[in-house]
Amino acid sequence: MNNGSHNTSRPMIMHIDLNSCFATVEQQARPMLRGRPVAIANRRTEHTSIVTASYEAKALGVTLGMKVWQARKLAPDLVVLESDPPKYRYVYHKLMDIMKRYSAHITMKSIDEGVIDFYQTTGAMQQRDLAEIGYEIKQRLYDEVGCAMNCNVGIGPNRFLAKTAASLHKPNGLDVIDHTNLRQVYGTLTLRDLTGIAYHNEARLNKVGIYTPLQFLDADVTTLQKIVFKSIVGEQWYQRLRGWEVDDTTHDIKTVGRQYVLEARGLPRAQILQRLHNLCESVGHRMRSQGKAARGVFVYAKSPTAGYWHRRHMAPLPFFSNQAIYAQAALLFSEAPDTIKEIGVSCYQLEDDTDRQLSLFGDELARVQRVTAAIDAINQRFGDGTLHSAHTLGTQRHVKQKIPFGSTRYL
Amino acid sequence: MNDETFLNERVQVVASFGEGLNLCRPLVFKRPNGREVKVTELGLRHPANKGVRTVHIFDVTDGGTDYRLELDTERLTWHLTMEADHYE
Numbered sequence: 001m002n003n004g005s006h007n008t009s010r011p012m013i014m015h016i017d018l019n020s021c022f023a024t025v026e027q028q029a030r031p032m033l034r035g036r037p038v039a040i041a042n043r044r045t046e047h048t049s050i051v052t053a054s055y056e057a058k059a060l061g062v063t064l065g066m067k068v069w070q071a072r073k074l075a076p077d078l079v080v081l082e083s084d085p086p087k088y089r090y091v092y093h094k095l096m097d098i099m100k101r102y103s104a105h106i107t108m109k110s111i112d113e114g115v116i117d118f119y120q121t122t123g124a125m126q127q128r129d130l131a132e133i134g135y136e137i138k139q140r141l142y143d144e145v146g147c148a149m150n151c152n153v154g155i156g157p158n159r160f161l162a163k164t165a166a167s168l169h170k171p172n173g174l175d176v177i178d179h180t181n182l183r184q185v186y187g188t189l190t191l192r193d194l195t196g197i198a199y200h201n202e203a204r205l206n207k208v209g210i211y212t213p214l215q216f217l218d219a220d221v222t223t224l225q226k227i228v229f230k231s232i233v234g235e236q237w238y239q240r241l242r243g244w245e246v247d248d249t250t251h252d253i254k255t256v257g258r259q260y261v262l263e264a265r266g267l268p269r270a271q272i273l274q275r276l277h278n279l280c281e282s283v284g285h286r287m288r289s290q291g292k293a294a295r296g297v298f299v300y301a302k303s304p305t306a307g308y309w310h311r312r313h314m315a316p317l318p319f320f321s322n323q324a325i326y327a328q329a330a331l332l333f334s335e336a337p338d339t340i341k342e343i344g345v346s347c348y349q350l351e352d353d354t355d356r357q358l359s360l361f362g363d364e365l366a367r368v369q370r371v372t373a374a375i376d377a378i379n380q381r382f383g384d385g386t387l388h389s390a391h392t393l394g395t396q397r398h399v400k401q402k403i404p405f406g407s408t409r410y411l
Numbered sequence: 412m413n414d415e416t417f418l419n420e421r422v423q424v425v426a427s428f429g430e431g432l433n434l435c436r437p438l439v440f441k442r443p444n445g446r447e448v449k450v451t452e453l454g455l456r457h458p459a460n461k462g463v464r465t466v467h468i469f470d471v472t473d474g475g476t477d478y479r480l481e482l483d484t485e486r487l488t489w490h491l492t493m494e495a496d497h498y499e
Binding site: 025028029030031032033081086087090091143144145146148381382383386 | 415432452454455457458459460461462463468470472475476477495496
């Protein structure tokens, strides 16, 4: 590996990031929206959070996470659209197809960004100028998806620096970071500009007198490992900042969850439970699609009066059916506060669903397994929600499937 | 809020089937009220599933209004499902 020096090898990791992805896709699909401030929300109500804003909206101060009513104060002409997942999935697959033409070693980091590893591609491809390939990818996106589409491209010796490079000049930039300009780039950034440094990590660094990325770079490994992060994470940061690869890892799925902001305040408990049941069906379907069963259920509720409330339960044996998830979630939920504005459920302690321990109720388990598999097969063929519990009837028009941020497992 | 109207109008469409990125391109469509709309730009075409059926969704404009047309590949029917104009 290295002894504290910078990675001086040729930068061969390319990070591609679609600019304001969902808003740009809407502007591509609907030409009359181009040049206008556009925001995408998961529901068209004034109290919904904005998930993406176009550059025109961002220029007016609209940011992600802002409520629609707040954004309207800044941008009265703001066009708010409800998210349209099939459209974004299509563009995601188009981007993936374009990236695959350059290397078999691509990783989609989320619905709007991916990484091409040119260290592992063919010799002929490695001989090409990567900046030229970056511009070619931009052109292909323009030609094959549409003229409103653009992306940021970052090239670096590791994933971290490639992503950092991709964020330097938005929109539509292309930057390269290597050992020759590393200090210069860090000199222009703040700690929060670094991927992985948010409020808590910044506070940890500030405690030992590190206030800038350059100070972070110059900190010795012992300080980072023993004092700041108090774990191997400190050494990983030391390597990462110098361009060595520490992020080429895949993580096993640990939890599967969904949340829902209730469409109205003051819903009766029976209706809230129906929506919780709907979430449980969705979580169960997602979990089984990954070949997993769970041991634990976690539920939470946010209340305007009682704040954040949560409960969890570990079962002695793994479970996988929607009914089993809901039965436990509903039991936990009996202690939830009265007035609720948001609910969520997740399954944790996941294990492979292939090697189920024999139980005294083996026949019953096998029956549930067959019924669940049949329901999943029908929903797979005829569309999500074709077969569902009678209890959740009518909830589909409120609790809709939305974009899974972060993970590309369900795309 | 913008002015989106969601519809389910069966429309008659003249489309070209050729080569290139968009193999199928709606050119003109006629609404049940007799109004003809000339498509000036195809913004995006993407497939979507309606149960087992695949529909192709064409987001198009006539230069003043955005429209969404859906081609049902099983029944070979076209529907106008959204109209959005002015955004004022």
